[in-house]
Amino acid sequence: MATLATLKGLGRELRHNRVALGGFAITSFVLVAIVIGPSFSPYDPTLMDFTAILQPPSWAHPFGTNSFGIDVLTRVLYGARNSFMISFAGVSLGAIVGTLIGMTSAYMGKLFDAVAMRLVDLLFAFPIFVLALMLMLILGFGVQNVIVAIALVYIPNFARMARNTTMVVKSEPYVQAAQVMGQPRLRIMVREILPNIAAPLFVQFTVGLAFAIIIEAGLSFIGLGVQPPTPSLGVMMADGKDYFHRGPWVLTLTGLALMFAILGLNLLGDGLRDLLDPRLRRRSAA
């Protein structure tokens, strides 16, 4: 069982898991780059310079410049920051709402469970881009709506996972004991159940974060997501696609940067899964 205490202990184990370590290193690098990187860049990510349109990669501009004459690397750093924040917000929203629905469903059972799970099924039945498309039509474009779209994609995942794990934990002796002692339901859910289902949800969160960045990029790529002038990796790639044959570096290098960031998150997620998976842990302990 992974409680908060074991989460702390993970730090030590991380060092022995090469995959997790690699993911951790890449993700840290990416995070540092997008947080403090822009302040080291000599270029302004929004100032247009029409004398320097579409310059190929060089020492001065490692990723070249885009159609506004803006340094692509600088813009990638800013764009990635936005992409990360959007994905983080979206997955967090999905995780909170989904977990809440799932836990309540499992704990309350009966009608609530039936209705909530049907709604989750409904969300689950829509291909994600159809879901996002509908959302954009009614809410319009923009960052908030991409966040909502991502959340809608993840609510069913988290709801199902939270429900299934809660079902298992619910019958554990310490939860039964808390119930017998007459503790309020909410307290039991927060104090007893949540810490014990947190580990798989956390893994799901890390992996979800990676895929959410792809969702953001995909939506923005077909023009349904984040919109200019807000830079995001998807917006930049959509723009780069427009002049792909003239300045292929904008699309390809932005895509490579995106892939690198996602790779880090995926590796981290994999490593964490290995470390946190109770079955595997029991095995490796045995």
Next chain:
Amino acid sequence: MTIHDSNGVGRRSFLKGAAAAGGMAVVTGPMLSRVALGQTRGGTLRAALLGFGVVNTLDPQKAGLNSDFFVLNTMFNSLVKFDGNMKIVPDLAESWTNPNPTTYEFKLRKGVKFHDGNEMTSDDVKFTIERVAAEATKSPNRAKFTVIDKIETPDKYAIRFVTKTPFVPLLSFFTNTTTGSQIISRKALEKMGDEAFGKAPVGTGAFKFKEWKPGEKVSFVAHKEYFEQGLPYLDAVDIPLIPEESSGITAILGGQIDIASTAPFADVPKLQQDPNITVSKMPGLNFRFIQLNIQKPPFDDVHFRRALSLATNREAIVAAALFGEGSPMWGATPPAIAWAYEKKPRELCVFNPERAKAELAKSKYKAGTEAQVITWGSSWWKRWTEIFVAQVNQVLGVKFTLDVMEPNAAFSRFRANDMQAQATGWIARVEADEYVPEIFRTDGSRNFNKYSNPEVDKLVDASRQEFDQAKRGELLKKAEDLVVEDMPMIFTMNNNAHNMWNKKVKGFVPLPSQSFGNQFPPVNLG
């Protein structure tokens, strides 16, 4: 590098110009007899319509989208047509006269056969024009023909249109463009009914309908009894729809298509270096602008509007959004309509930061004024709006923001004037009357921000009755001068019209109208 000039078809220069003075007969030369000089016969032309995913109907009198017309033009002729130099020349009509300012008389070509085998006569022409003007047809082009009072058919090959008032632009509306005047077979329509006709229409064009796969492609086969002798050379034409312009490049480079209705701006220089591809370019019949809601703050102040215009560096927009494939505009009439185009830049539309700030000082709105500029569409479209917003913010210190919307929603806001500002444009409009008069006359059909200036109205009305093209042009330019002083929108730019084709395609004549579909008869895969 091959910049195509439109000398592909010698016959055109043979024909005398049109739109001559009222009352004067227009005599046109005989058809140059056509001898196949090594042109290859046969083959299928794959002519992609780029940037469009939707064709809604093939019925010319019901069609409203440019894409509808670009496809259906393949199957139809009109009374007259534009040549590569934007001159009106005969098509189904051999010649025409204006016996008096309210009458147009056309002599029709004899022996023209519809795809269904029937002969085209004045009855079909009368039926067609009455159909587009009838309320029951619900044609988006109805308003263009309501000026017609009655249509008479003196004989099988003569037709006379009598208008309520003199209306010079009418002749242009009889061309094979986007005005719904393509001549249809009355017998075919009456036999098939509207709905079936819209899916498989019957015209006189060089190609007849074969198959329509919605959202995918429309296919045509040669019309063996086409009236231009020896034409068409091709056996068949396929028009696939490619909504993504960059995919069009991929398709033509990969050999999946032979010719495309346009070329993405960014790729033009690179395509010109490609030994297998020809790219044509010419100033297009289009006009891009930022529409302002002049009824509401902050755009209800003329000084504020002028300040914005002076703060807009149009050259920079053309360079970065169009990659140089266009030119700045200081009015609404595009350069391709040379006789009505003001060649001298109007000062209020030339980038001048000092003067912009001076105008701002005279305005009741100051730096820090907020406004939302709606934009939509593909990347380059968003790009130019983004540059506009960045420029005015930088020069004037205003706080404009960009609001990207989905196109249909944006267009409905535009029509309802339910917005502050929006990047918009008109394309494929061939007649001068479709610019200043339709956009700025008080009751103009596309005057959506309710601009009104009695002086402009007077000049427009005078221009509509002026058969002398040069004088008419002067009247329109004067009206445009007044409009620019009032600055009801930020006149921004005109983009080049392009076509690109594989070198094996011969005989294609590009048109500034960005029209497509009606240039296929002389095309061959030589």
Next chain:
Amino acid sequence: MGFLWYLTIRIGGALATIAAGSFLIFLIMHLAPGDPALAVLGESATTETIAAYRAEHGLDEPVLVQFVIWAKMVLQGDLGKSIALAGKFPISDLLVTRLPNTIFIGLYGLVIALVISLIAGTAAALRQGKLVDTVATGVAVLGISMPDFWFSYVLILFFALSLDWFPSYGFTPPGESLIGAFHSGFLPALAIAAPMAGVFARILRASLVETARREYVTAARSYGFAAPFVFIHYVFRNAIIPFVTVLGLQVRYLLGGVVIIERVFGIAGMGSLIVDGAFARDYPVVQACALTFLAIVLSVNLIVDIVCALLDPRRTR
């Protein structure tokens, strides 16, 4: 009895979900700003022609009335006609040409992903910790980390424009030429397959490794059964259940991915139909597409659940 009951409940649930889903889409489409009349009539539309268009297509009725009319029609097996996207074509005709293309590309991608993942996942599991494992796992993670639309452009650049092995654009429907469909569909299918193959391979590897450690496998080994026999009969059969489950879940992503891929490669499929339909506000077309998508996802999930239930009868309880 138990199984039949389970089946009835599941099908009933799926139908209810479809009904609720189409109502939801209907509401969203009609509440969204915009107007099909504008999409059809273009820039020359007038107030009168717009009003006439709306009346002709019954768009001036209240939304709920429109939904009831639509639902009645659909229950009678008529999906209606396109109102803004494609003349007045019967929507069933559109689906007949579009659906096979999407299904073909989807299945093609799925098969490619399965082949890659079965090989890579099994090899990695058998050679756990070895170089093969590291390479296979690494490539799998890379596949998952790659946006499919970006990968499409890379594929086009190399395999279509540089090497000219495959067409760069367009798709030959399987109905016209099966070979043509396999050839022209390869790059789009590969683009869709890449992330899926990554997901599948990882699941399969993890599942195989996990199962191989189970007591009964150890027992089977200790009985002296040959290693390949143990692997196929004990390990593989049991490891495949989570694999099949994930396969079912992937359909939702698969159909989502197809939307973008169809656009990049110019495939006339369901994805481009629903996107164009939504932009043109062609309500009946969007409804029909949504209905189809829902039906596909739900039936795949149903089939997956049934397969799992048959493999592991405990699930139906």
